[in-house]
Amino acid sequence: MNIVLLGPPGTGKGTIAQFLHREYGFEQLSTGDLLRKEAAAGTPFGKQVEPIMKSGALVSNELVAEIVASNLARLKGKSLVLDGFPRNMEQAELFEKIMRVHQVKIDLALNVDSSRETVVRRLSARRQCPKCNKVYGENIPPRKPGVCDACGVPLFQRADDQPEVIEKRFSIYLESAKPLLAYYQGQGILKNVDGNQSVESVFQQVSAVLGQQKGL
Ligand code: AP5
Numbered sequence: 001m002n003i004v005l006l007g008p009p010g011t012g013k014g015t016i017a018q019f020l021h022r023e024y025g026f027e028q029l030s031t032g033d034l035l036r037k038e039a040a041a042g043t044p045f046g047k048q049v050e051p052i053m054k055s056g057a058l059v060s061n062e063l064v065a066e067i068v069a070s071n072l073a074r075l076k077g078k079s080l081v082l083d084g085f086p087r088n089m090e091q092a093e094l095f096e097k098i099m100r101v102h103q104v105k106i107d108l109a110l111n112v113d114s115s116r117e118t119v120v121r122r123l124s125a126r127r128q129c130p131k132c133n134k135v136y137g138e139n140i141p142p143r144k145p146g147v148c149d150a151c152g153v154p155l156f157q158r159a160d161d162q163p164e165v166i167e168k169r170f171s172i173y174l175e176s177a178k179p180l181l182a183y184y185q186g187q188g189i190l191k192n193v194d195g196n197q198s199v200e201s202v203f204q205q206v207s208a209v210l211g212q213q214k215g216l
């Protein structure tokens with residue numbers, strides 16, 4: 001079974017993907033984490049995408065689709081949770097072609113919606129582990145401040161978690177969300193989760209949706 005996570009920046013897609021990994025064994029395929037890894041490593045590709053990400057704009061659809069395709073090949077046969085892709089209709093169409101090649105299909109599109117107010121507050125407090133990508137926040141603090149529980153390395157704050165960049169990312173999301181949601185609604189696989197709620201409540205909602213799915 002494969003899941004696509006939809007929703008604005010800061011709504012909890014990464015947090016939910018990590019929950020799905022822990023509780024159900026899904027593999028997280030996060031385009032944002034993969035792009036940040038390239039940027040941190042200073043590869044030619046990373047150098048190309050870093051300023052785009054810092055500004056809050058989207059990386060080109062073709063480049064992101066290529067990353068997804070190569071990771072689908074790497075994760076062949078696993079249950080996947082796609083976090084951050086597709087995020088517009090062009091990517092959804094490219095994804096259809098990639099899925100045909102890799103004989104993969106999406107069974108569930110989980111729309112995790114949150115208000116602008118919620119995401120601005122959460123993103124200002126977010127910290128992440130550079131090694132395992134675990135996400136921490138105001139309600140999910142590490143045991144030792146500023147240090148990853150699992151890896152023991154210092155956490156970092158994302159360059160795009162600055163107030164004006166958050167606003168830009170939110171606006172870009174609003175532009176592309178409607179057609180994408182309609183697309184998955186039309187396929188009959190769209191389910192909604194209220195991302196404004198506590199972490200416990202969101203995880204419960206996600207588990208309830210998964211409980212309704214066949215083949216899990
Ligand atoms: P990406 O990394 O995908 O960022 P995003 O979509 O903006 O989403 P975020 O990662 O900011 O938020 P999230 O929903 O994962 O929330 P999280 O779980 O961290 O993309 C970054 C950039 O990469 C893009 O701007 C673009 O440049 C590029 N890119 C990536 N994919 C691309 C694509 N497909 N096409 C083109 N470009 C692409 O949670 C947020 C915080 O809230 C955390 O601190 C967490 O602890 C906390 N939290 C989570 N849930 C709750 C809760 N229920 N209650 C309280 N706190 C909570």
Ligand code: MG
Pocket residue numbers: 013014015030032083
């Ligand atoms: Mg994320």
